[in-house]
Structures are given as C-alpha cells and as structure tokens.
Amino acid sequence: xxxxxxxxxxxxxxxxxxxxxxxxxxxxxxxxxxxxxxxxxxxxxxxxxxxxxxxxxxxxxxxxxxxxxxxxxxxxxxxxxxxxxxxxxxxxxxxxxxxxxxxxxxxxxxxxxxxxxxxxxxxxxxxxxxxxxxxxxxxxxxxxxxxxxxxxxxxxxxxxxxxxxxxxxxxxxxxxxxxxxxxxxxxxxxxxxxxxxxxxxxxxxxxxxxxxxxxxxx
Amino acid sequence: xxxxxxxxxxxxxxxxxxxxxxxxxxxxxxxxxxxxxxxxxxxxxxxxxxxxxxxxxxxxxxxxxxxxxxxxxxxxxxxxxxxxxxxxxxxxxxxxxxxxxxxxxxxxxxxxxxxxxxxxxxxxxxxxxxxxxxxxxxxxxxxxxxxxxxxxxxxxxxxxxxxxxxxxxxxxxxxxxxxxxxxxxxxxxxxxxxxxxxxxxxxxxxxxxxxxxxxxxxxxxxxxxxxxxxxxxxxxxxxxxxxxxxxxxxxxxxxxxxxxxxxxxxxxxxxxxxxxxxxxxxxxxxxxxxxxxxxxxxxxxxxxxxxxxxxxxxxxxxxxxxxxxxxxxxxxxxxxxxxxxxxxxxxxxxxxxxxxxxxxxxxxxxxxxxxxxxxxxxxxxxxxxxxxxxxxxxxxxxxxxxxxxxxxxxxxxxxxxxxxxxxxxxxxxxxxxxxxxxxxxxxxxxxxxxxxxxxxxxxxxxxxxxxxxxxxxxxxxxxxxxxxxxxxxxxxxxxxxxxxxxxxxxxxxxx
Numbered sequence: 001x002x003x004x005x006x007x008x009x010x011x012x013x014x015x016x017x018x019x020x021x022x023x024x025x026x027x028x029x030x031x032x033x034x035x036x037x038x039x040x041x042x043x044x045x046x047x048x049x050x051x052x053x054x055x056x057x058x059x060x061x062x063x064x065x066x067x068x069x070x071x072x073x074x075x076x077x078x079x080x081x082x083x084x085x086x087x088x089x090x091x092x093x094x095x096x097x098x099x100x101x102x103x104x105x106x107x108x109x110x111x112x113x114x115x116x117x118x119x120x121x122x123x124x125x126x127x128x129x130x131x132x133x134x135x136x137x138x139x140x141x142x143x144x145x146x147x148x149x150x151x152x153x154x155x156x157x158x159x160x161x162x163x164x165x166x167x168x169x170x171x172x173x174x175x176x177x178x179x180x181x182x183x184x185x186x187x188x189x190x191x192x193x194x195x196x197x198x199x200x201x202x203x204x205x206x207x208x209x210x211x212x213x214x215x216x217x218x
Numbered sequence: 219x220x221x222x223x224x225x226x227x228x229x230x231x232x233x234x235x236x237x238x239x240x241x242x243x244x245x246x247x248x249x250x251x252x253x254x255x256x257x258x259x260x261x262x263x264x265x266x267x268x269x270x271x272x273x274x275x276x277x278x279x280x281x282x283x284x285x286x287x288x289x290x291x292x293x294x295x296x297x298x299x300x301x302x303x304x305x306x307x308x309x310x311x312x313x314x315x316x317x318x319x320x321x322x323x324x325x326x327x328x329x330x331x332x333x334x335x336x337x338x339x340x341x342x343x344x345x346x347x348x349x350x351x352x353x354x355x356x357x358x359x360x361x362x363x364x365x366x367x368x369x370x371x372x373x374x375x376x377x378x379x380x381x382x383x384x385x386x387x388x389x390x391x392x393x394x395x396x397x398x399x400x401x402x403x404x405x406x407x408x409x410x411x412x413x414x415x416x417x418x419x420x421x422x423x424x425x426x427x428x429x430x431x432x433x434x435x436x437x438x439x440x441x442x443x444x445x446x447x448x449x450x451x452x453x454x455x456x457x458x459x460x461x462x463x464x465x466x467x468x469x470x471x472x473x474x475x476x477x478x479x480x481x482x483x484x485x486x487x488x489x490x491x492x493x494x495x496x497x498x499x500x501x502x503x504x505x506x507x508x509x510x511x512x513x514x515x516x517x518x519x520x521x522x523x524x525x526x527x528x529x530x531x532x533x534x535x536x537x538x539x540x541x542x543x544x545x546x547x548x549x550x551x552x553x554x555x556x557x558x559x560x561x562x563x564x565x566x567x568x569x570x571x572x573x574x575x576x577x578x579x580x581x582x583x584x585x586x587x588x589x590x591x592x593x594x595x596x597x598x599x600x601x602x603x604x605x606x607x608x609x610x611x612x613x614x615x616x617x618x619x620x621x622x623x624x625x626x627x628x629x630x631x632x633x634x635x636x637x638x639x640x641x642x643x644x645x646x647x648x649x650x651x652x653x654x655x656x657x658x659x660x661x662x663x664x665x666x667x668x669x670x671x672x673x674x675x676x677x678x679x680x681x682x683x684x685x686x687x688x689x690x691x692x693x694x695x696x697x698x699x700x701x702x703x704x705x706x707x708x709x710x711x712x713x714x715x716x717x718x719x720x721x722x723x724x725x726x727x728x729x
Contacts, residue, residue: 037260070272070306077309078347081320085221087350090358096365103371103434105694107705113696114372114436114703123379123438128417128446136440140382143446149457 220322226300226314227321230278239303239310240327242276246283247308248331251338262305264289275302275311308332325349342727365434369691374401376431377438377701381445385700386463389686390470391441392698393671393720394424395431396688399534399619404428408530420447421477438701448473463673463684464562464624464718471531471559478529535559535622538615540656544588545599547606552599555615560622560718561585565639566629578623578645578719586612586654613656619726621651621667623719628679638679640715645669647708649721667721675717687711 049055082088106115123136129146222228245254246262263270265282266289273286279299284290290302294313302311308328310319329346336343350358367373374396378388394400403409404425411422423444430439448466449456451473455466539558544551563581567574575581588611591597596605625643630636651665652658670689675682686698687706697706 039256039259042259066272073273074307077304077307077318080318081347081349084320085349085355087355087358090350090355093358093362093364096363103368103373105370105372105705112377112702112704113375116436123440125440125442128443134442136379136381136442138382139440139442140384140445142382143442143449144457147446147449147456149449 221320221325223310223319223321223324224312224315224317226312227310227319230301234278236323236327238278239324240331242278242303243308243324243328244331244334246276247303247305248328248335250331250334266292272306274305276305277302365432367432369694372436372703373434374432375690375696375703376435377703378698379438379440380700381440381442383461384441384445385684386461386466387441387445387448388700389463389673389684389698389718390467391427391444392686392688393467393673393718394470395427396671396690397534397620397720398670398722399726400530401428403530405432417443418447419477420444420451420473423447424474451476462628463675464560467622467718468559471535475527475529475531478531479527534619537618537621540613540615542611542613543591543597544609544611545597545602545606546608548599548601550599550601559618560624562624562626564626565641565643566626574641575643576641578643578649581623581625581643582654586614614651614654615656617651617655617665617723619723621649621721621723623721625716625719627675627715627717636679638675638682643716645672645712645716645719647712663727664725666724668724669711669719670722671718671720672711672714672716673718673720674714676715684717687714 049059079088082091105113107113108115111117124133125136125139126132127134127139127142127146129143134142223231244250246258249255249258262274262276262283264274264285266284269285271285274283275286275290276283277290277293277297277299278301280297282290282293282297284293284302286304291313294300294302300312300314302313303309304311304318308331310321310324311317312319332343332346365373378391380388405428407425409421409425411419417423427439427441427444448470452469455469536557536559538555539561541554541556542551543553561582563575563578563585565575565581575584588609590609591607593607595608597608598604599606599608623645627639628636629639647669649667649669651667655665672687674685674687676685677683683699687695687710688698690696693708695706695708695711697704697710
C-alpha cells in the first residue's frame, strides 16, 4: 500500500505548518525535538490551521486520506486474520441448493405471499397443559378452560387435576374420565379427542365437523 | 487453546512477558485516559521522518516509533528486533515472519484497554469483527450450507394461525420477529438457557419461533405454546377475553425481561469466581490504577436503575424519560428519570382546548410540552418548603434502539363504557427524535429512526380485528392478517389508521 507517499504527505503537512508558525519545531529526525512540543503548541497549531482556509482545506484532505487509508487497513487486517484462522472458508460456505425459485415472493390476487391460495386451513395442536390434540382455531378458549380460568373452568380444571393425581396422570384413564363425567357440561369437549378419536387423528381423517384435516399437530 | 502468534513472538513473551505490550497498547493504541492521549499526541511520531500519520508502529523491544513500511522495517532489521505493534488497530507484526500475527492473550488485554478508552471518552465501543471460537469454526466447516436471505424471497415470513381471537398476539409476534436487533440476537443463538426444561422458558420459545420463521416453511404457524407460557407467566393477561395488543406487547416484554433477569442472576452466581479473577486482571490493564475506580462506577450505575438489567429486552426497548417539575415560585427544577418501554400518546382534545393532533409529531410535541399543573395540583417544592403551583414537562433522556408509540385509540369513559378514537394520525417513515430529547443541543448521538412495523385495529371497541404491517426488507412491506401474509405498499401502510407504531434506530452505537 502507498505507505511512502502517505508519510511524505504527512511530513509535507508538518513542514507547511512550520513555515507558517516558527514556534512549532517539529522536524522529526530526533526525538529530542519532541520535548519542545507541548499541548499548548499543538492547540495553537490547530487553531492556526482552522483560521487559514488553504491550510484547513489541506488538513481536511489529509485527514480524509488518512482515515480512508486506515479503514482499508482495517478491512485488510480482518480478512488476513480470518484467513490465518481458516475462518474465511468456514464463513463463506456454499449456498443452499435449489431454492432460487421456490421462495420467490408471490403478488397475485387470491394467493398469499407464498403462492398458496389464502383459504383457511384447519390444523391441530397439542395442548401444552393437558397434552391432548386440540383444533388450533379453538385453542385459546380451550386453554382458558384447561388452565382453570373463565366460567365453569375452575371446577373442570380442579376436577381434572384431582383425576390426574389419582391416576398418575395416565392419559387414557383421564380421557375416559372426561368422556364420561365432564363431557356434557363442557362446550369445548369436542376438541378433546377420546382414545378412539385420537387413533383416527393419526390416520388423518378426524375432525370436529366435516372439514378435512391435514393431520398435522405440533 | 487460542492463538499464540508465532514462534518469534512466543520467544519474545518468554523473555519479556506481556507487560511492554500492555503498556504500549494502553498508551499509544487504545489511549485509555487523558494522560495517555497527551503522551501519544506529544511523542508518538515516526522517529525517522516525524510523521504523525495513523499508520505508526511501535517496536516492542525498545523505545522506537516508525511509519508503516520502510521506516519501522529498517529499525527492526538493523536492531534484530522482531515484534512491533501496529498502533491504529493494535495488531502485532513479526518482522522475522514478515507477517501480522495474532495472540489470544494480547487480544484480551487489548479488549480491556479498548473498553477503558471508550469509558474514558464516554463514547461507544468501536466495532470489532466477530471471531469465531474453534468450536464455532468447526461447526461452520461441518455445516457449509448457507441460507441466503434475499429481498425478493419469503424467508423470514410465516402466517400465524388465529387460536380463537388471538390476532392481538399474532400482530405483536410479527412486529417482534421483524425487529432487526431482536432477530440478530436470536438467530445468532445468544440466549443461553439455564432453565431445567427449555419447554418452560419463554425466551427459548421465542428463539424457536425465529427458527420457525426462517426455516423456509410456508405453512402457517401455531403459537399455542407461546400463549400457554405467557398466560402462565402473566396471570393478568390470561383468559380468552383479553384482547388489547398494547397491553399484550408490554406484558410480553415484561415477561421476557423477567426471564432474562432470572437467567442472568443464575449465570452470575455460577461465574462469580471467574469474574473475580478476570476483573483483578483488568485493573492492571490501564497501567494507571484506574481499573478499580471503573468497577466502582459501574456498580453505582446498576444500583441507580434497578430495572435495567442490560438483558436483550432492556438493550433494545428501554429508554429513559425525564420529568422536570418547575416550581412557579422559586423556579427551582426537580428532575426525575424513569425507564420506559413505549410512549402512549393522547389523541383527544387537550384539557385547555387547543387543536387535536393530526400527526405523530403533533402528538409528540404535545407529550413533551410543559404542562401547568394548576391550582389543585400543587406540589411540595423542596426549596420553598411549601406546596406551590408548578409546571411539569416530559423529555426523553435516552432513547431505546426501538422506539414504539401507542396511539391511545381506546378511551374509557367508565370501566364499562369505552369508545374508539378513529382520527387519522399521519406518521412518517423516517422520524428524527432530536427535538424531543432532554439535551437537544449537546446530546451525543444520532436520533433518526425508521418505521418497521405498524399494528392496526380494525372495527369498533367491542368487535374488531388486529392486523400488522411489517417491513420485510428495506422497501418490501407485507400485511400480516393472521395466517394470510400478502404484499403491501408503503402507501397502504402510511394510510392505515395506526395503533402501535414501531420505529428502529438507524445508527446504532456499539455497546
């Protein structure tokens, strides 16, 4: 890199300063000269540069060049280090294959951004509270009751808790309990599959109603 | 095992230890204090040509400074010295290898010095490139496939299923997922979980959500686990009835923040021993005994604002609101500073009449205007020792990286009766917050923000629906209506009513 021209420029700048102000004796060469430099002389030199438009222009140019040069060195050092540690190849990697077209944004009426027709799909999810499959679109009302909130729910929840404790929380026994006793007074009951219904779910044709289910639950 | 430079450097360290490096770096590369800056200004120039250029090297064997290139190289060759320090970036150079060398211990010392420098100048830490650990390097090499995120692709977008009136949650999640700083944090897996089961950790769940959004899957996602976790951790939100997006947003931040505090105290108690040894090392870093002093100020700051735990939520969302109460009798000012996560803005008529706000700027001007507390709102003045009429004025002391505004569209006349204010409030894409800062003229930094998410309420106060507009890429906006994601134009976004507005800071300071 242009190191020699850079230092010449710096030296030229200092020489230029010296011509204008004899108080500053920065000729370099020997370090003894530096002892004459004080913060006050630096500040004076700085104000002198600011006063004169020509020297200000020159100083700004010099500063810009130095900063640019320094930034380039920074990038060089970063890459050099990555190269030395072998991380340059590690970071690069290879692009994923065959994704060029499939993720392209779609902007068409009646289709969403993924190019799928925007008809609501039915999904199931497993309730984290009771581990039963629940229709996703009815999950919030289910959870409210399941966690023991809202009307009737505290009664149902505490009853279920009692059952769980009593039968060491085995899912088959608690579901049969619910089917027989709680079932009638809980409007959300249809979302809780019984053992029979759950088997069907796995085959992908269960649901609370007639609509087809994609059988996905996570 | 980290990097150890080269064999010449190892021989040098054996003979001379790292003390010379530590002092040279602290004084002439990092400049940890005023004394160091003066010493550098006065004596750090090339001994050959007198140049003060940025690219000066220091010999680590003797007292010698020289310009990059011939001047330092001649010295090193003539004196048979091999190790020099490049002062602008603090990089080691070995003249025997004729190459730059890297040493982990030196990097740690340099890191301490850079932090001292930043603290002394009260400026942000300068940028440092990511240096993968050997473990990370191996992982990167073992998994070379990279998913590129391009502007015209859907990676990063997912529809969210309505779980039964949960559109308020879907909108907030869309806004959070599209918060650049938050996605940087979670996609770089910075959350280290201490919970016994990650299934019970809300932060882990958010981390999983980010993975789902960027998985490339196009089917809508169900947030049932998130809803369950939030209801478990914020009992006041629990229940099917709860439907305000703003309340949910604040509660979510609160729950995430509390999770982080908990995780942090656990990590701290585990690392206490490690910290004790490393901080004693930093004391010698500056070579001026300032290390101990700095640790003291640090704890003071922490005890002053107990709400700031410096977790990712605080780093992104917490700002400081200044409230100045001026006694009209003695003109004495009493200032209090409180943390905030968002700013709620009134839209209706002011108590003293005046025009209703039409733009976000109007709302902010009104928010930060001095308000006369009146005859019945007298406040005890500490100088006058009596109750006096006063004025109160809000201003922003510090701003968070994400500035979120809540337009108060729901007015509650009584607990039962409420009405929705549907006045159109225009909001800009680019927002400069400088006029609303406490110290407008000498505040350090840049306060320009860009809009990246808008949550809208459609309908009446009794029955309505929430949808969100989010910025997917710089000029690509999408509309998120539960499971349906469609493209949107900027005009659509700006013409929308606006309930919650999310702005992201354009220029970020490091640390």
